[in-house]
Each structure stands twice: as structure tokens, then as C-alpha cells.
Amino acid sequence: MVTETVENYLKAIHTLCGESPNGETGVARLAAMLGVTKGTATSMVKRLAGSRLVNAQRYGGVALTARGARAALDILRRHRIVETFLVQTLGLDWSVVHPEAERLEHAISPAVLAALDSHLGHPAIDPHGDPIPDAHGRMRVPGGEPLSTFPAGSRVRISRVTDQDAAFLSFVARHGLKPGAAATVAAVDPVAQSLSVQAPGHSPVTMALPAAAKLLCRLAGK
Numbered sequence: 001m002v003t004e005t006v007e008n009y010l011k012a013i014h015t016l017c018g019e020s021p022n023g024e025t026g027v028a029r030l031a032a033m034l035g036v037t038k039g040t041a042t043s044m045v046k047r048l049a050g051s052r053l054v055n056a057q058r059y060g061g062v063a064l065t066a067r068g069a070r071a072a073l074d075i076l077r078r079h080r081i082v083e084t085f086l087v088q089t090l091g092l093d094w095s096v097v098h099p100e101a102e103r104l105e106h107a108i109s110p111a112v113l114a115a116l117d118s119h120l121g122h123p124a125i126d127p128h129g130d131p132i133p134d135a136h137g138r139m140r141v142p143g144g145e146p147l148s149t150f151p152a153g154s155r156v157r158i159s160r161v162t163d164q165d166a167a168f169l170s171f172v173a174r175h176g177l178k179p180g181a182a183a184t185v186a187a188v189d190p191v192a193q194s195l196s197v198q199a200p201g202h203s204p205v206t207m208a209l210p211a212a213a214k215l216l217c218r219l220a221g222k
Helices: 004-019 027-034 038-050 066-088 097-104 110-119 166-174
Strands: 054-056 062-064 155-161 182-189 194-198 205-208 215-219
Touching: 004 027, 004 038, 004 062, 004 066, 027 038, 038 054, 062 066, 066 097, 066 110, 155 166
Parallel strands: none
Antiparallel strands: 054 062, 155 182, 155 215, 182 194, 194 205
């Protein structure tokens, strides 16, 4: 039986492998993401490998097996549909729904999940722009490049916010930089490692480049 802890590990491995150029993650990164010791993460990875949910090489990387990937996509689907329901139907602010969905995702039944998906109109993305796997595990990953890579004068459209921190989400929402919004890169200061960006109806805001990199964007009109 897949436990809540196992689901959390599979979801974290899926995320970290997706960020890695070689499609693998190390145990240290996994432990840091989950807030556990490296020894605890190592023990769980061995357990997951024994259940054929991950492939793990000694002193090497960790990657999901096909079985593990299906399980990870299932929990991601539950998490992101719940987030969407909490925002669109219950009216919760997008900055607070991530921890709520973390709690609810493990308890929701397939029947209730299907009903929520139908009620929401089978959304392809959640409120943060993250793709929602369909019932068969398929998903379209929104395109986009970090806002920090666009030169001054670029007109962009926000497609995804990769940081789930409540304070950061409140910050970008306050300045009109939510997924789907248009914005213009007003200036880039490579010395200060910052840029200024402005959404219609809002004042320009200066962001450090590492913060701007958390906003994935496409050129407007593309």
C-alpha cells in the first residue's frame, strides 16, 4: 500500500528529476526538499527501490520507474485539482492553498476526485500555472522561460509561478504578475542583478533576478 509518506517522496522525486538535466536527483537534494536527514531519505529510497518505484544507484542518482512515475502523477493530479477547487470554488487565496492541498491530497477518493475534475471543467493547469495530469497521466507542460532572461522592453505573458511560498505568491499577486497576466520588462540592471517589471494597471516593481527567475513567461502574442 502506498502511504502518505511514500506519496510525498514520489512527488518530490518527480519534481526534482524534472528540474535536473539528466532526469535524476541526488539523495541530499531530496532530503533537503522534504526536510529530513540524508540518512532518513536514504532509507526511504531503499524501500522505494525494493517496491520497484524508483531506480537508485549506489553513490548515484535516483529516478522514478514507470510504476513510480504513474504514482507520482496520480498524487500531483490530486494535489493540483484540489488547489484549483479551493481557489475557484471555495474562494481561498492562491497563496494559502498549497499546504491545504498537501493535507487533502492523501485522503481524497478517486470518485470524489473525478467529480471535482468534472465540476471544474477538466482544467489543464492549476492556479499557479502548474500542469494537471489527466486521468491517464498525460499533461501538457506550459512553455516559458524565466522572466530574468528577458531583455528590457520585452512584452511577456506569465505562464507559471514555480515558488509556492505564501509570501512570494502574495507579492506577485499584489503586483499583477499572476499566470495569464501580461507584463513589460521596463529595465534590467545586470550590476545590481535586478530588473523592473510592470503589469497593466500596476506600478513598476523591482525584483532580484533570482526572484524573477521564479516567474516563467512567454513573449506576448506567442
